[in-house]
Amino acid sequence: MARNPRLFPANFRSLSLIFFLSLLSVNQYSVSGHDYADALRKSILFFEGQRSGKLPPDQRVRWRRDSALHDGATAGVDLSGGYYDAGDNIKFGFPMAFTATLLSWSVIDFGKSMGAEHRNAVKAVKWATDYLLKATAVPEVVYVQVGDPYSDHNCWERPEDMDTLRTAYKIDRAHPGSDVAGETAAALAAASIVFRSRDPAYSRLLLDRAVKVFEFADKYRGAYSTPLRSAVCPFYCDVSGYQDELLWGAAWLHKASRRREYREYIVKNEVILRAGDTINEFGWDNKHAGINVLVSKEVLMGKDDELKSFQLNADNFICSILPGISHPQVQYSPGGLIFKAGGSNMQHVTSLSFLLLAYSNYLSHSNHVVPCGGRSASPALLKQLAKRQVDYILGDNPMRMSYMVGYGERYPERIHHRGSSLPSVQAHPAHIGCKEGSLYYLSPNPNPNVLVGAVVGGPNSSDSFPDSRPFFQESEPTTYINAPLVGLLAYFSAHL
Numbered sequence: 411m412a413r414n415p416r417l418f419p420a421n422f423r424s425l426s427l428i429f430f431l432s433l434l435s436v437n438q439y440s441v442s443g444h445d446y447a448d449a450l451r452k453s454i455l456f457f458e459g460q461r462s463g464k465l466p467p468d469q470r471v472r473w474r475r476d477s478a479l480h481d482g483a484t485a486g487v488d489l490s491g492g493y494y495d496a497g498d499n500i501k502f503g504f505p506m507a508f509t510a511t512l513l514s515w516s517v518i519d520f521g522k523s524m525g526a527e528h529r530n531a532v533k534a535v536k537w538a539t540d541y542l543l544k545a546t547a548v549p550e551v552v553y554v555q556v557g558d559p560y561s562d563h564n565c566w567e568r569p570e571d572m573d574t575l576r577t578a579y580k581i582d583r584a585h586p587g588s589d590v591a592g593e594t595a596a597a598l599a600a601a602s603i604v605f606r607s608r609d610p611a612y613s614r615l616l617l618d619r620a621v622k623v624f625e626f627a628d629k630y631r632g633a634y635s636t637p638l639r640s641a642v643c644p645f646y647c648d649v650s651g652y653q654d655e656l657l658w659g660a661a662w663l664h665k666a667s668r669r670r671e672y673r674e675y676i677v678k679n680e681v682i683l684r685a686g687d688t689i690n691e692f693g694w695d696n697k698h699a700g701i702n703v704l705v706s707k708e709v710l711m712g713k714d715d716e717l718k719s720f721q722l723n724a725d726n727f728i729c730s731i732l733p734g735i736s737h738p739q740v741q742y743s744p745g746g747l748i749f750k751a752g753g754s755n756m757q758h759v760t761s762l763s764f765l766l767l768a769y770s771n772y773l774s775h776s777n778h779v780v781p782c783g784g785r786s787a788s789p790a791l792l793k794q795l796a797k798r799q800v801d802y803i804l805g806d807n808p809m810r811m812s813y814m815v816g817y818g819e820r821y822p823e824r825i826h827h828r829g830s831s832l833p834s835v836q837a838h839p840a841h842i843g844c845k846e847g848s849l850y851y852l853s854p855n856p857n858p859n860v861l862v863g864a865v866v867g868g869p870n871s872s873d874s875f876p877d878s879r880p881f882f883q884e885s886e887p888t889t890y891i892n893a894p895l896v897g898l899l900a901y902f903s904a905h906l
């Protein structure tokens with residue numbers, strides 16, 4: 411469906427401008443105002459449903475129970491805890507670290523708009539970082555995954571019943587993974603900012619670990635999908651290379667520590683590690699746009715002109731998302747949703763919208779606009795575009811449904827999620843074996859456990875949504891869809 415901009419007619423500019431304005435106008439699908447505070451609360455609650463390990467007494471998602479308590483035992487280490495990435499029961503370290511980085515960024519930039527939800531957001535960060543600390547406890551080793559994905563995907567089992575292979579996969583000096591180690595360093599550094607005043611000792615622990623993990627990532631270079639190909643591909647295979655995670659890790663370490671060496675690393679490696687590459691992407695694999703927006707804050711606040719090229723890259727990135735302002739490199743569905751091929755589209759929607767909003771704030775604080783060709787994009791415009799995407803998720807769309815489970819009157823009921831679709835341990839205490847779960851997977855009934863706050867992969871490029879478990883690209887939630895959404899919802903709940 412991706413349309414090539416070169417095929418547009420000569421009056422493309424004015425045509426697309428109309429399209430652009432229609433995207434921004436109080437759109438035709440708009441219901442009434444949204445309850446962003448309610449959506450914020452739910453978007454954070456979702457993370458409790460994804461918890462692995464021993465659940466604490468204040469666990470609010472009560473249909474979940476302890477699970478995978480012996481993770482790591484086969485390797486002689488404790489790797490219990492952390493998050494299941496999506497609708498399966500694997501702990502994939504690469505997207506988990508990215509989730510922690512983006513949750514932290516949400517709290518750092520928008521925590522003051524979270525009200526009573528602030529503490530829940532911080533707990534959601536800590537559930538990830540407590541695990542990442544365990545995964546990086548041995549110097550120059552990072553445990554990057556627990557669970558054999560083929561064994562897991564072959565079954566439809568509750569996490570509480572799991573009897574699949576819980577293999578622990580690691581990287582080390584001889585089998586490096588600068589991508590996952592760089593992202594893990596970024597996550598630990600970003601989280602150290604979240605805990606700086608709240609828990610200084612924990613914050614220092616996170617930052618010290620981030621420094622060590624980054625050193626390992628930089629010194630022993632390689633992509634983790636080389637040594638661990640059969641375990642991580644095609645699930646979270648690193649396609650974009652590890653260079654972006656090295657810059658990203660350094661950028662977060664610079665922000666967290668203010669040490670000159672990280673700034674020098676960024677300046678020295680900007681070209682070598684290709685900061686300007688594929689700038690219209692941002693997700694667990696590709697950090698380029700995020701690096702440029704993050705580093706631009708320094709430039710826009712007037713602190714560091716030597717990093718100016720990052721701002722130029724960030725401007726180009728913003729122009730590439732704005733339809734009608736330049737040749738749009740990012741496509742939109744007819745109903746106005748950012749759309750990228752490849753499945754789980756909402757991850758792109760929330761992460762790109764997050765960058766729009768974060769950058770718009772950096773611009774407003776420094777009285778800047780983004781020059782895009784002959785036009786310019788104001789911070790207010792970027793915010794409107796981000797808000798339009800959030801409103802689409804919450805129900806202003808052709809299906810007139812919310813893509814967040816438990817929010818609004820209509821939402822996905824058959825999400826591709828093992829725990830949500832199988833009866834809870836309380837309702838059905840007996841073990842449900844690997845293949846016994848198929849009955850529930852194939853059932854036309856709604857899931858018995860409502861995973862409140864889960865945002866699914868979302869509609870296809872024609873704005874249609876099947877609400878069916880086998881359509882996992884549309885119906886599966888992931889932690890990295892929600893992590894940036896937490897920041898977006900916080901902002902819009904406080905600034906209407």
Ligand SMILES: *[C@@H]1O[C@H](CO)[C@@H](O)[C@H](O)[C@H]1NC(C)=O
Binds near residue numbers: 870871873
């Ligand atoms: C989207 O889904 C609808 C309904 O299932 C289907 O008719 C349509 O062809 C799909 N569009 C694309 C581009 O796959």
